[in-house]
Structures are given as C-alpha cells and as structure tokens.
Amino acid sequence: MKKKILLSILVGVIAFLFIIPLILTITNSFMEPSQVQNQYENVFNSNNKEFSGLKFIPDWISLKQYYNVLILKTNFLKMFWNSVFMVVPIILGQVIVSSFAAYAFAKLKFTCRDNLFYTYILLMLMPFQVTVVPNYLIANFLGILNSFLSIIFPGIFSVFGVFLLRQFIKKLPDGYIEAAKIDGANHVQIFLKIILPLSKNYIASLCVLLMIDYWNMVQQPLIFLKDVSMHPLSLYLAQVNKDEISIAFAAATIYMIPVLLIYLYAENYFVEGIKNSGLKG
Amino acid sequence: MFLCPGALVFCKRGDILESKFIRKEKWIGLSFISPSLIGQFMFFFIPILITLYYSMIDNPMSKEFVGLDNYINIWNNSIFLRAMKNTFIFTGISVGLIMILSLGLAMLLNKPLYLRNIFRSCFMVPLIVPSASILMVWQVFFNFNGTLNNIITTLGFDPVDWMNSGYSRWIVIIFYIWKNIGYDMVLFLAALQNIPKEQYEAASIDGASNIQKFRHITFINILPTFFFVFIISITNSFKIFREVYLLGGQYPYEDLYMLQHYINNLFNVLDYQMLSVSAIYMATFIFIVVLFWKKVENKLDI
Numbered sequence: 001m002k003k004k005i006l007l008s009i010l011v012g013v014i015a016f017l018f019i020i021p022l023i024l025t026i027t028n029s030f031m032e033p034s035q036v037q038n039q040y041e042n043v044f045n046s047n048n049k050e051f052s053g054l055k056f057i058p059d060w061i062s063l064k065q066y067y068n069v070l071i072l073k074t075n076f077l078k079m080f081w082n083s084v085f086m087v088v089p090i091i092l093g094q095v096i097v098s099s100f101a102a103y104a105f106a107k108l109k110f111t112c113r114d115n116l117f118y119t120y121i122l123l124m125l126m127p128f129q130v131t132v133v134p135n136y137l138i139a140n141f142l143g144i145l146n147s148f149l150s151i152i153f154p155g156i157f158s159v160f161g162v163f164l165l166r167q168f169i170k171k172l173p174d175g176y177i178e179a180a181k182i183d184g185a186n187h188v189q190i191f192l193k194i195i196l197p198l199s200k201n202y203i204a205s206l207c208v209l210l211m212i213d214y215w216n217m218v219q220q221p222l223i224f225l226k227d228v229s230m231h232p233l234s235l236y237l238a239q240v241n242k243d244e245i246s247i248a249f250a251a252a253t254i255y256m257i258p259v260l261l262i263y264l265y266a267e268n269y270f271v272e273g274i275k276n277s278g279l280k281g
Numbered sequence: 282m283f284l285c286p287g288a289l290v291f292c293k294r295g296d297i298l299e300s301k302f303i304r305k306e307k308w309i310g311l312s313f314i315s316p317s318l319i320g321q322f323m324f325f326f327i328p329i330l331i332t333l334y335y336s337m338i339d340n341p342m343s344k345e346f347v348g349l350d351n352y353i354n355i356w357n358n359s360i361f362l363r364a365m366k367n368t369f370i371f372t373g374i375s376v377g378l379i380m381i382l383s384l385g386l387a388m389l390l391n392k393p394l395y396l397r398n399i400f401r402s403c404f405m406v407p408l409i410v411p412s413a414s415i416l417m418v419w420q421v422f423f424n425f426n427g428t429l430n431n432i433i434t435t436l437g438f439d440p441v442d443w444m445n446s447g448y449s450r451w452i453v454i455i456f457y458i459w460k461n462i463g464y465d466m467v468l469f470l471a472a473l474q475n476i477p478k479e480q481y482e483a484a485s486i487d488g489a490s491n492i493q494k495f496r497h498i499t500f501i502n503i504l505p506t507f508f509f510v511f512i513i514s515i516t517n518s519f520k521i522f523r524e525v526y527l528l529g530g531q532y533p534y535e536d537l538y539m540l541q542h543y544i545n546n547l548f549n550v551l552d553y554q555m556l557s558v559s560a561i562y563m564a565t566f567i568f569i570v571v572l573f574w575k576k577v578e579n580k581l582d583i
Contacts, residue, residue, distance in 0.1 A: 008395040014386075015403035018459065021415040022406055028417075040417075043426045053431045054421055101317035110310030116318075123325055125512060126567055127519035129541050133560040134328030136548065137335070157320030187309045216411040218523040219541065223548050234413040238527050241417050252414035263409045267402060270409070271467055278468040278509045 022256075024054055029253040031058035033065050033246035040245055065250035073244075075229070076236070076251060083232040086148050086221075087214045090155035091207055098161030099203065103191050105162065106169040107177060117166075120159045128219055139224060150224040155214060160277075161206050167276045168202035169195060205273035208266050215259050336557035351558045361559065364543035367450075367536060372518040375454045379514050380507075382458060383465035388499075390466070391473045401470075405463035412460065412524050419528065423452055444529065450536045456524050461517050465510045472506035473499070504581065508574050515570060519563075 028036065039055055069076050104110070105117050123131075131154070139150040172195065180190045196203075218234050225231060233255045241248050263270060311318075336352070339345035355361050390401055422428045423443040430440040443452055480498050489497070500507075522541035529537055531545070540559065547556045 004393055004395070007389065007392060011389055011394055011400050012396065015400040019403050019406050021418040022410055024418045025415050040421055043421050043424045053428045054418065097316045097320060101314040104310045104313035108306050108310035108313065110307045113310065116314075120321075122568065122571060123321070125516055125571060126564055127516050129519060129522075129544055130560045130564045130567070131325065132544070133556045134332045135324060136556075137331050137553075138324055138328040153320070154324050157317065157324050159317075159321070162317060187306070187313070191313070212409045216413070216523070218413070218526060219545075222526070223545065234411060234527075237413040237416065238530075241420065245417075248417045252417060256410050256414040259409050259411065263406075267405075270405070274464055274467045275471040278471065278506060278513075 024056065025249055025252050025256075027057060028055065029065055029249035030061045030063070031055070031065065031249065032060065032062045033068060035059060036065070036249065037246045044242070044245065065247050066254070068247045069250045069254060073247065076233075076254075078229070079231060079233045079236040080254070082148075082230055083215060083234070086151050086155075086217075086232060087211060089148075089152045090214050091210045093152070093156030094158060094161040094210060095203055095206060097156055098159075098206075099165055099196065099199065100191070101162045102165030102169050103195050105166045107172075107174070107195075108187070120162055124159045124163055132219070132223060136223065145224060146226050146230070148225075148230070151217075151220045154220075161210070164206050164209070164273060164277055165199065165202055168205075169199060172198055201269065201272070202276075204266060205269040205276070208262055208270045209273045209277075211262055212259050212270070332557045332560055335553045336561055338554065341553055351554050352562075355555060355558050355562075358555075360538075361543055361555075363535065364538055364540045367538055368519070368540040371450065371454065371457075371521065371539070372515060374450075375457045375518050375521075376511065376514045378454065379458050379462060379465060380510060383462045383510070384469050384503075384507075386462065387466045387469035387473055390470055401466075404466055407460045408463040413527055416527050419456070445534045447536065449529075449534045453521060453525055453528075453537060456528075457518065457521050460524065461514070464517070465514060468506055468510050468513075469503060472503040476502045505578070508578060512570065512574055516567070 031039070035058065105113065105120075135150075135154045136145075139145045139153075144150045144153070176194050176198070177190055180194055185193070216234060217232065221230070221232050221235055233251075237248070237251055237255060240251050335341070337346060337348060339347050386404065390397060390404075394400065420427070424430075425440065425442050425444075429443065434440050441448060443449065476498065480502075481494060484494050484498060519541070522539050525533055525537050525539055526542075531542065532538075533542070540563065544556060544559060547559070
C-alpha cells in the first residue's frame with residue numbers, strides 16, 4: 001500500500017514535468033502582451049546580461065493576446081487555414097486510398113501480394129530525408145512545386161494508412177466475408193457494406209494519427225513551398241517567436257487547440273492506433 | 282468465364298462459387314490496390330529510379346554518366362561528413378536512451394498506481410502537441426538569458442550558453458526523448474500487458490528473483506516489440522530535424538547540423554546529384570537495419 005503511494009507520487013512528478021511546457025504556454029497566453037514583452041524580451045536580446053525566468057501565473061488575466069492574434073493579425077488566420085487546407089485533403093485522400101488497398105492486402109489473394117506488401121513496409125520505414133528527393137523531382141516534373149498539391153499528393157499516397165488499416169482488417173473474422181460470398185455479394189459490396197462499417201473505429205484511429213502528424217509538419221512546407229504566404233502555422237510560429245514575442249503564446253495555444261481537442265475526445269483511438277502500428281503482420 | 286452451363290450440374294454450387302471467386306480475386310485484389318499502387322509508382326517508385334539516375338550523372342545539363350564518382354566524392358565534402366557524424370551520434374545516443382527509458386516507464390506504469398490513466402495521458406501529451414507551439418517555453422528555458430541560467434547563476438555558478446556549446450546536443454536529445462517517449466511507452470505497455478500472469482506466478486513459486494523474472498519472462502516476451510520499437514525509434518530520430526530547425530534555424534550550432542540541414546541546403550542550390558547520393562546512402566542504411574531486424578527475427582523465431 002505504502003509502496004503504491006510512493007510509486008504513484010514518483011510517476012506523478014515525472015508526468016507533471018512532462019506537461020510543464022504545455023501548461024506554461026497556456027497560462028502565459030493569458031498574459032497582457034506588454035507583460036510578455038517585458039518578461040521575455042531580455043531573453044532574446046543578446047546585449048542584455050540580465051537573466052529572466054519563466055512566469056507560471058500572469059499578474060492579471062487578459063484576452064488581449066488572443067484579440068491581437070485573431071483580429072489584428074490577418075496573416076495568422078490565413079496560415080491557420082493553410083494548415084487546414086493541407087491536412088484535411090491528406091487525411092481524406094489517404095483514408096480512401098488506403099482502406100481499399102488495406103482490404104486487398106488483408107483479405108484477398110493476388111499475385112505478388114506479400115512481396116508488394118514488404119515493399120510497402122520498407123517504404124514506410126524510410127525517413128523523410130530519403131523520400132523527399134524523389135518527391136521533389138516528381139513535383140518539379142509535374143509542375144506542382146510551390147503549391148499545396150506538392151505536399152498533398154505524397155501525403156495521400158503515404159503507405160502508413162495501408163499498413164495500419166491492414167493490421168486492423170486482418171483481425172476481422174473471415175466468416176463475415178464467406179457468409180456474404182454465399183449470399184452472392186461481390187467484393188465491392190463486401191468491402192462497402194461489411195468491412196467499412198466494421199472498420200469505423202480503425203479509420204478513426206488512422207485519422208487521429210494522421211491529423212497529429214501532419215498538423216505538426218515542418219520539413220515538407222519548408223522544401224516544397226517557397227512562397228512564405230503559403231506556409232502552415234508551424235513555420236509561422238517559429239517566426240513570430242522572433243518578431244512579435246508579445247503574441248507568441250496565444251498564437252501557440254490556438255495552434256495546438258485542434259489537436260488537443262481531438263486527443264481529449266479520441267484518446268483511445270490514438271492509443272489503439274499506436275498499439276497496432278507495432279503488431280506483427 | 283469459360284465454364285459451360287452444363288458443368289454446373291456436375292459440381293456443388295459452393296465449389297463453383299469458390300473457384301470463380303479465387304480466379305476473380307486475383308483481379309479484384311489488384312484493382313483494389315490500384316489507386317494506391319499507381320500513387321506509389323508515381324510519387325515513390327519511379328522517382329526513386331530517377332534519383333538513382335541523377336546520382337550517377339555528371340550534371341543535369343550534360344547528363345554524362347559518371348558511375349559511382351558522386352558516391353565517392355561526397356566523402357570529401359566536410360559539411361556532409363559533419364552532418365553524417367552529427368546524425369549518427371544523435372541517433373546512437375538517443376535511440377539507446379529512449380529504449381531504456383521508455384521500457385522503464387512502461388514497467389512503472391504497468392504496476393498498480395493511483396491515477397494511472399491520467400499519468401499515461403500526460404506522457405503522451407508531448408506526442409500530440411505540435412513542437413512549434415511549445416517552442417517558446419523551450420527557448421526561454423535554454424536561452425543564454427533564460428530560466429536555466431537564471432537558476433544556476435542564483436546558485437552561484439557561471440552561466441552557460443546551452444544552445445551554442447557541446448550541451449546543445451544533449452538538449453536536443455532531451456527534446457527528442459520528451460517528444461517521443463510516449464509512442465515507445467504505449468508499445469511496450471501493450472506488450473507487457475500481454476504477458477500471461479501465470480508465468481510470473483510460476484516463477485515466484487520456483488523462487489526466481491526479480492532480475493531473473495525480468496530476463497527470462499519480461500524480456501523474452503517483449504522481444505518482438507523491442508525490435509519494432511528499435512526501428513521506429515531510429516526513423517523517429519531522423520525526424521528530429523523539425524525540432525532542431527525550429528530551435529536553431531537553418532544554420533544551427535555545428536553539433537546540431539543534421540543530414541536534413543545538409544539536404545535542405547542542397548535544395549536551395551538544387552544540387553540534384555548530391556541530393557540523390559545522400560538520399561540513397563540513407564535508404565541503404567535503413568535497408569540494412571531492416572534486413573538485420575528480419576534476420577534476427579527469423580533466427581530467434583519470434
């Protein structure tokens with residue numbers, strides 16, 4: 001009993017340390033912009049020899065930072081929508097393309113299936129540094145550089161969704177499919193009427209993982225989008241921190257709200273998704 | 282399709298359906314994956330061949346075939362060497378550390394604890410929160426005029442320029458672990474929870490010590506997960522560029538200059554040959570790691 005309490009406290013302290021950066025960002029976002037300026041200006045002024053700490057609780061609570069970010073800075077909202085316009089098509093596209101492929105890999109037999117699947121896994125494990133060069137060459141060839149399409153297409157065809165959904169669909173009992181065959185259903189019907197409804201939760205898991213991954217992307221826009229006005233929020237924030245420190249915390253908080261909400265709402269889908277990315281095929 | 286109607290009479294209805302399905306399945310299977318496959322060919326397979334081609338020519342203008350010259354010449358490039366060195370040092374240290382720490386954390390969370398689910402959620406928060414959004418806190422903490430120096434100067438020590446010294450590598454390693462430990466932890470936790478309790482009970486009856494239990498039960502059972510986490514941690518470690526870029530920009534302190542910085546800067550000058558060569562070197566490295574993983578897996582029969 002005593003051991004349980006001690007261990008809980010130990011783990012609790014570590015867990016708290018893990019979320020401190022998040023708490024600080026949120027509490028500081030309610031600080032008066034001028035106070036943020038005074039508090040943290042020193043930190044980035046290299047001539048200064050004074051040290052300043054992080055402030056946990058603002059002196060008084062104000063929504064001025066949010067007002068400045070959302071109403072006064074028009075480019076913030078533009079970048080927010082840039083992020084949305086890249087992430088949403090990737091999620092929709094990848095779910096559609098990969099659910100079909102995942103069903104075939106999991107439940108149908110065709111030539112070269114297993115070899116093809118190994119190739120997919122290998123491709124999935126390749127880091128971005130490897131795939132970015134071929135992606136860039138083809139985007140250049142298609143003339144879609146400097147447009148959202150150059151990021152959306154490789155995103156849609158990323159093999160992660162195929163892999164994850166296959167792991168899930170493989171677990172569905174073959175009996176359902178056999179029964180439907182006897183009843184005279186063809187594979188398209190089986191897929192649409194049986195597999196998809198049964199895979200709803202799995203697809204939700206995939207969506208959550210994709211959302212979190214692509215909402216946070218930095219490398220792709222950095223290479224494919226030379227036009228700064230097309231950049232997503234992630235790159236914009238790095239800039240705000242340097243130029244307009246007074247609104248940085250509110251901008252950061254708004255940026256993380258979509259993923260935080262999804263996480264709070266769909267934590268189990270998220271965990272299931274990660275777990276199944278690790279199961280052996 | 283060539284079945285004559287009469288054949289129906291001679292076999293059971295189920296057999297006909299079965300064989301028809303298997304023959305058709307081949308084509309249906311291919312048509313189901315075709316959207317994905319076409320995408321792969323277009324955005325990955327074919328461009329990879331082009332990458333291979335670019336890696337073996339002189340320059341995109343003259344297109345003279347030079348064989349493996351580019352592969353050899355890149356080793357004379359000091360910036361490439363530094364990027365390579367930093368990436369490997371970083372990957373080596375951080376993958377080792379994260380595997381030990383995440384396994385330890387998973388084992389702690391596998392014990393009966395109060396508020397266990399809340400704690401587990403806390404460890405996954407860094408995974409979902411975009412790095413750019415907590416960047417400010419990170420910068421204020423480690424900047425020369427920042428919090429950490431504030432603390433150590435009050436304690437009477439000299440301030441340290443954390444991000445522009447040998448310490449910077451460790452700060453990035455801490456960032457990587459903070460960010461990614463949740464992923465590995467979830468995988469380990471799932472594996473730990475799948476170990477049958479009876480094995481531990483039997484071992485206890487036989488008088489096994491905790492260390493023996495760990496070696497002969499826990500470790501053996503989580504071995505497949507262990508290898509998977511190893512591979513995932515390596516690929517995740519290559520993503521650290523994101524955090525390094527956000528913290529240090531295009532030209533960070535020299536210890537932090539990663540392969541991805543090198544590749545990015547090549548994109549700025551559009552040096553296709555060197556880009557292709559470094560991508561292929563990296564792909565080969567991952568390929569070898571995966572082969573090694575498969576070999577070990579087959580050998581251990583897991």
